[in-house]
Amino acid sequence: MVFDYIEKYAHRTKQILGISYEQLQSLLRCAEKRHQDIKVKQEKQKIRINASGGGRPSKLSISEQVCLCLFYLRQMPTFQVLGMMFGVSKTEANDTFHYWIPILRDILPSSLLEQVSNNESDLLFVQEVLTNFRLLVDSLEQPIYRDSDQKEQQKYFSGKKRQHTLKSLMFGIPEGKDIVEVEVGSPGPTADINLFRKSQEKFDNSQPFAGDKGFQGGKNITTPHKKKPKRELSQQQKDENKALSSNRIFIEHLIRLLKIFRIASQRFRLKLETYEQIILTVCGLVRLRIGSLILPT
Template sequence: MISIFDYIQKYPRRAKQLLGISYDQFTDLVNYAKNSHEEEQLKLEQKKVRIHRRGGGRKELLSIPEQVCLCLFYLRQIPTFEVLGIMFGISKTLSNDTFHYWRKILRKILPSSLIEQVENKEGDLLIIQEILTNFKLLVDSVEQPIDRPSDNEEQKKFFSGKKKQHTIKNQIVSLPEGKDIIDVTVGSPGPTADIKLFREQQTKFDEKQEFTGDKAYQGGNNITTPHKKKRKQQLNEQQKEENKALSSKRIFVEHLIRIVKIFQVASQRFRLNADVYNEIVLLVCGLVRLRIGTFVLPNSAIN
């Protein structure tokens, strides 16, 4: 059976369907990730109490490109680790270890949003916040199903009456036309009100920043929402037209969420340990930014 890595080498145009990013983006990501991998290995080497000479021990069964391919394939398709191991010719345990090793490295090098990309550079962050006031940012939320928590009080916190299941809610703020992910909030209990999440997220922006959202954000400051039909009343034609115009602008953040959900790990019932949920979804957002071309890997790190 041909492996997934060999398949995309033979048919590079299929990489986007299998891994979520194009073949060129995949090769650039591998070259960039190698640097972080070598740094991690150097740290481990310094901590070792060496008994055997350097270069001894069991050889890696998968090359670095194959390991990164395995990680991306899981995020995109979420097979079981046993099936994943079969597809890459390794054991279930090794496929699990390989995925978790590389998802940590990829998370470090792929910022999930523009705010995260510049947040450690105070001067850049202030400039970005000021520039963003020239745009009306789009905001929307999405719920993802999770396993029912075993603790009774905990499960009540995550039960979503809207979805009739236990969920986690994430919220995305994007540029107009969905051109980039500006900020993302992840890991809130499903029943949390959208407007509550928005008010917390709003503190990351300039006080003059304006937003556009759906009816769930009515009552928020500096946010435009559709007209809501009052009880026993109908919207007039002007209100209907304004709602239609607003919807045509807001639809782009929903398109962006659709791209996030292309990675099945951020769409289907979350099967991994709950402790890694936030990190996984933020990694997916970073991959989406790479996919749509708003985050470009530094040339200096690409061989």
């Protein structure tokens, strides 16, 4: 069993699940509490004929169920293999995964702005503080399976990647210390600059950004100098490009951490309706991994 292995070799938890053993324990406590709250709410809404506690008990403990969900996000086996590894059927593995994903999504805010979005004063304060930083922005694309419908194929076909993809946009604090905002699940052909302009509405009007050449023409964003036909860049322009590239590398590091979870890097196999929920959950796990998200004890 995967969970027994982790209990025995705690130092290998990050390799197997993507987060450390200590972070896993805090996540398990929050997930179990949220699970109990859901059960209490459901029980109040039920009209019972039989006493509670009946039915077939689950083969897996709550900790093992959460571990199963995290293992799928990190390793992405088939549900058949996932069930074999946790000693349950393919169907139960699938049902367990889809039960816990909404709970983890609720526990793990995908970005700093989402974390403070429920309190308007906190949100305005964070937006103001962020103007002191030049936020890093970059896009990423993930392959999906080709739809049988011709119009749907055209909608998702990315000429850049030469395959059908979904595109996401990530904003990060300098030095990659946190994920500030994420725009997830746009069709592959969507231009980076259009995604950026849409997401820019969530920030202060004076918020500065830094991006690559795909964001040229955007408001308040610094991009590399582009070489004109038959002309060379000046030494100053080359130095400025180099400095910008050195700063922007940290958003690439954040994207790399996202892609450590194979559900966010390999071809997406689940229903597209679940894409946003799952990728935002993974963003929350990345924030937990790098220490920018601290779960309540």
